Structures are given as C-alpha cells and as structure tokens.
Amino acid sequence: MASDTLTFPTRAQVEAVSGLEPQWLRDRRLEALEESAALALPMSKTTRFADAAFVQAGAAPSAPEVQAADVPAGVILMDLREALGEHPDLLQPHLLTVLERKNLLHAQHAALTAGGIFCYVPKDMELTGPLRATLNFTGDAYYAPHVLFLAGPRSRCDLIVELVGEDGTSPAINGAVEVVAEEGAQVRYIEFQRLPGKAQGHWPRRATVGRNASLTWILNDIGARLQVADTRTDLIGDGAESRVLATFFGGRRQHFDFRHVAVHVGQHTASDTQARGVLQGRARAVYNANTVIRPHAIGTSGWQHEHTLMLSETARADLVPELEIDEWDVKAGHAASAGPVDPMQLYFMMARGIPEVEARRLIVYGFLSSLLDSIPLAEVRERIAQLFHEKVEV
C-alpha cells in the first residue's frame, strides 16, 4: 500500500469537511478516522484496490451537484448537506450507521463524506410516481457522497438515482448508499450508474429491512472505468423481503466488481438476486453473491441467479456464488453462468431462416429481456433497454 493512503485523511481534513455540521456527525467522522488506522483495503484477487483512484486520492472531497425533482408535500428529497441543516433529527438516527466499517474505504468514506442525497418518505405515505434525483460529478476531483433513503413504516415509494458526470473527466468516488425500510414499507431503490468512462467508483450499498417490509434494488451499471459496488441487505424483521434486479453492460477496458449479499436474520424472510450482464471489448466483471442465513431464521428462502454473456473473446467474467447457512428450515440455491452466445441457440434460430446477425441480436436481447420482464416499472424497463441498445454492439 502506498504510504499516502496510510495517512489519508488527516484530522485537519476531517475537521475541515465537518465544518459547522452537528456535533454528532463530527463525532462519527472522528471515530471513523480513529478506526481507519487499524483497517486495510478490501482483500481481492480480482481487483487491484491499491492502485484505485478512490483510495489514492489525498485531496479534500468535492461534493457532487444534486438535482432533485419536485416532491409531494411531506416527502423530503434534497442535497444531504442542506438536509443536515434543516432536518438533523431525521438524519441522526441513521446516517453512517447502516454502513459497517470493515475496511479502510468504509472508514475513509465515513470520515470524509461530503454531499449527496437525502430522501425521506413519512409513515403511511403511498407515492404513485417515482422520486428522482441525480448526482452529477462535474470534474476530476475526489468525491465521497452519501445517499440516505428513509422509508417510514408502511410507506410505498420508489427512488430513482442517476450517477452521471462530464465526458472526459475522471472523478474518483468513494461513496455509500444507506436505505432503511421500516416496518411494512414497500420500497424500490433504482440506480443508473452512467459515470464517465474514466471514472473510478467505490459504491457500497447497505439496507436494513424491517418486519414485513420489502426492498427491491433495481441497478444498472454502464459507466466508469472501475466500479466496485457491493450491496448488502439485512433482512432484520420477520417476513422481510428483498430483491435485486441488476443489469450491467461493459465494454472497452471497463472493470466491474459487484457483490450482492442478503443476510437473513428474521424468520420467514425471502431474498432473490437476479443479475444479468453483457460484456464486450476487454471488459471484465467480477460477480460475487452471497446468501447468509443466520441461526433461527427459519422458513427463509434465498435465491441467486447470475448470468453473464460475453460478446468478445477478450471479455472476462468471474462468478462466485456462495451460501452460508446456519439453519435447517430454509430453501436456498444459486445458479451462475458466463459464456458466449450459445452456438446451439444460434443454429436453432438460423434453422428457422433467421440470418445470423439478427439471430444473435435476438438471443442477446432476449438474455436481457428475461430479466427486464421481472422489473415492475415500465419506465425503468424501457430506460434499461434503451441504454442497452446505445451501448451494446451485437
């Protein structure tokens, strides 16, 4: 590890970022800073963390521009910095508490976080349309933004977050997302990662799901040179459910390192992870998925399906599905695959008169469609399809 990462950040940097914010947040930052001395970078055989820009950056963080659409009365959607001034009581119980501090990047994020999105939906509120916000990374800076999404008891809401930047810039991002779905809430967090081609991002997402609540992650990654995103959902309450519907399209020399973990703590909890990616050029995707079933989490079910289609011989995918089960009364399983277009599918379609190029297109788009068909929001489905057509050359 380079020596500058060991001394980054300094106490002075943390205090400068903290500024005039509430004391409790300053305390959390300083606590994270203290812990960081004993923490290391994530261990990885597939991703070179030591070289990543989001580690090496030693500068004070910039805050991304936040654009938030208008929201119904009672709902809050705004820049997290403003929210700290206007609604500190809402943020205090949750901000930086859902994200654990297991490695240096988590601690650096907590110590330095600057800007981002705060979204709050009060109890019993049922929204008909999605909430929308964009994080715009405008330059070659270091960023440590945070997204905090609180869905009150029995609320129903969808939040669409877009991560974008200027073409040609190379932002280095060490961010985090925290979602809290309280008892009975029905929540969908939708994210489009369209960062510029030279961006590097570390983007953990964490959620706790309460009793009889459900959280669906709908994630689409097409941007960044390096994007490390691990999503962990803790199904705390009995009857809690989570779903991941993830798609990624990689090209050139993009490197994606994704991980999805569902932790079943409550009884009769259910998780389902479905991911489909298409890689071309020299793109590489590492895909870990883990279902953890804690003792006494009886009646749970956890499923994982990860499939990657490789359109070039130089694309590469590593799939690592795992299960950790400490309870007998459960149903869990996984299926994973990575490979080129199946020549037997191609043969079959061509044997019906469909030319090869068209057959290949149908198969590749079909590969994606079978996941899109599970996405409940037409607008999101169409958007992902459009991004696919723009990016993937079949």
Added chain:
Amino acid sequence: MARPTLEIRELRVGIDGREIVKGLDLTVRGGEVHAIMGPNGTGKSTLASALMGHPTYEVLGGTATLDGENLLEMGVDERARAGLFLAMQYPAEISGVSTANFLRTAVNARRGESDPMPVLKFHRQLKEKMERLSIDPAFAERYVNEGFSGGEKKRNEILQMSILQPRIAILDEIDSGLDIDAVKIVAQGVNDMLSEDFGVLIITHYQRILNYIRPTNVHVMMQGRIVRSGGPELAEQLEARGYEWLREELGIEEPLSQEA
C-alpha cells in the same frame, strides 16, 4: 413453383473425423412421405443434422440439392429460407424471446424486408395453428421452449413447421417421448400440410407414428447407408420382426448399442 425435390447423392458425413453417413442416396419429392427407420447409431440423425447444416457435422463428400440448388454451399439460414425445415430432436431454449416474436421474425426473414406479414394476420394465423395442435394459446407469449416439457417442445416444432410452410420437412424422431395422443396431434399437423408442394422425411425408430402418417416410401438405414427401401409394408415387417432378420439377410454385424 414446381414440385419440391430434395436430392441426396453419395452423401458422406463425419463427426470428429469419424465417418457416420457413408454414401447415402435418397430423393424426396413433393407429395411424398419418406420414412427412414433403423436401429440406434446408424446415422439417421446425423443425416438430418448435416442436411440442415449443424455446425458439429462435417460433410465429407457427395451432394445434396433442394430444387436443384446446392444445399451444402448454403448457410443454415439460407437452407431454411430455401424451404428446408428440420424438426429437431432437442430444440434449443431461447430465454427472453417469446415464441410469437421468434416465429414472426422467422416468417418475415423468409418473406424479405419489403414484404413483412401484417402483425394481426400473423397472430390470427398463429392462434389458428395453435388451436389445431392443441397448444395452449398462452404459449405464444412464453419464451421459446423454456420450461416446456418434451412433448410440448415437439408440438412446438410442428407449430413452427406449419407456420413456416417449408417445401421439404425432415422430422427427426418427432415421435420419441410422446404419448399416443400427442403422436396423433403431431401426425395431424403433418397430414394437414400434405400436398404436391410439400415433401416429408420422417426419421424414426418405431413404426408407431407411421400408423398415423401414411408413408409412401420406407427405407432402412444401417451402418450409414440405406440398405433396403420399400413401401409401407416394409415398416410393418420391421415392427413385427425387428431389425435382426434384415441384418442377418444382409450379413451385417453390428451391435445394437453402438451410438453415433
């Protein structure tokens, strides 16, 4: 257009350097129903796959033409558009592509870009054919063959044939794994199409399906060649006596278990 003609001369086909079909002659014309019977591993399915252009099989010699055009020089899709159809033993599953979308793409590929079939007309036709083959109309929107039972896949093959209206169809063990009711439905799908403009080559182990599709010609294939040809009575004879007598008569020594 004239009656279709599939003409195979001295065809030799191999896989992994091993010759399976060893010089085969056969002519199938419109209005004719040919059955190729024979024990396992004699090259029947290899013949069917090679005619369609399956990438695993290598044509080592001989010719195959459809209406005088050289099939062996065409790509798989070109053979299909020329009017050849193969009902496959193990058709692929295509995730995310609905049966209706797949079939409409196939129909339009044959008709050409300037003359696509109107969507409503296509769906009306599909619905009619599905009813005729006792296929649940909901299958039109299901992904191609995904989660289909063996019998459903076979019926789906016949559905594709009846929609695509080929000139020559090869049915590769279309009857295997089907119960008698399903065999009757499949047979009806074939019989509905019989005319001067359509010829069929049925590849089968068993005589059973030939009770429902009356063949005009029956051939026995052994060791990569047609060793005997006759009329429907040959199939009945094989059903009654098995293949052993013929093997003895022809002086062929071949274990039944040899797979191709």
